[in-house]
Amino acid sequence: MKKIILISLLLLSTIVFSQEKKILSNTEIFSAKCGTLIEKQFIEIGECKSIKINVLKVKDLNDGTTFSAIRLEYESVDRYTKTSKISILDKDEIDGLIKSIKNLNSVFKTNRDTYTEITFKSRTGFECGAFYTKKWKTYVKLEKYDSDSMVFLSTDDILNFLSLIEQAKSKM
Numbered sequence: 001m002k003k004i005i006l007i008s009l010l011l012l013s014t015i016v017f018s019q020e021k022k023i024l025s026n027t028e029i030f031s032a033k034c035g036t037l038i039e040k041q042f043i044e045i046g047e048c049k050s051i052k053i054n055v056l057k058v059k060d061l062n063d064g065t066t067f068s069a070i071r072l073e074y075e076s077v078d079r080y081t082k083t084s085k086i087s088i089l090d091k092d093e094i095d096g097l098i099k100s101i102k103n104l105n106s107v108f109k110t111n112r113d114t115y116t117e118i119t120f121k122s123r124t125g126f127e128c129g130a131f132y133t134k135k136w137k138t139y140v141k142l143e144k145y146d147s148d149s150m151v152f153l154s155t156d157d158i159l160n161f162l163s164l165i166e167q168a169k170s171k172m
Contacts, residue, residue, distance in 0.1 A: 023025035025088040027126050030058055037061040042071065045168045048161045049151055050074055051140060055171045056088065068172040070094060070165065072126070072140075076148040085149035086149045087126040087142040094169050097128060098118065104129070108136050108155055128161075 024032075031038055056071040070089045075082050089097065098121035107118060112132040119129035120160040125144025129134050138158045142149040151163060 003004055014119055023120075023124050025069060026090045026092075027056060027058055027067040028088055028124075030060075030065075030067045033060065036063070043171055046164045048164055049153055049157050051142075051151055051161070052159075053164045056159065057172070064100070067091070070168045070172075072142055074149060074151055078148070081168050085142040085146065087122070087149075088124060089122050089126060091172055093122050094165065094172075097122070098162065098165060098169070101158060101165070103127060104138070105155070105159065105162075 031040060037060070039059045039061050041055075041057040041059075043057065045053040046053060047053065052073045054071045054073070056069045057066060058068075059066045068091045072087045072089070074085045077083075077084055097120055104118060104120075107130065116132040117129065118131070119127055120139050121127050127141040127144075128139070130138040136155070138153045138155065140153060140161065141147075142151075
């Protein structure tokens with residue numbers, strides 16, 4: 001009996017401690033700073049296939065330090081509930097995303113002999129990419145371990161998404 005309880009506790013502790021913690025963006029870490037006065041501004045840029053794109057500006061009003069990021073939000077709707085999926089892309093990740101989407105756009109003109117995946121990933125788990133199975137399919141995934149945060153985009157949608165990201169970058 002003692003062995004069963006011990007084994008059960010070991011399995012439970014392994015499951016609890018093996019769950020990966022959410023990695024925060026630099027802007028989220030800064031905005032959670034204690035002992036100071038923080039101002040957050042949300043500047044609306046636009047929407048692409050139900051993904052709302054905003055610029056998030058965070059300022060420490062005590063010392064003037066600022067951080068900027070792009071905030072993406074998507075409302076996932078299932079049978080009974082609506083859930084907001086949110087991803088934050090720090091300012092230093094934006095150029096990589098823009099370049100990746102432009103490169104991805106040139107890949108659409110090619111074919112592959114086998115199943116192929118192409119992916120851009122941010123430090124917080126945001127993904128933008130495509131996969132090839134007889135034709136290219138593009139997607140954006142806001143949260144790393146949440147398939148409900150995935151939005152499939154057409155080639156026109158991905159260009160619209162790129163345009164909105166570039167607009168957001170100019171307002172950071």
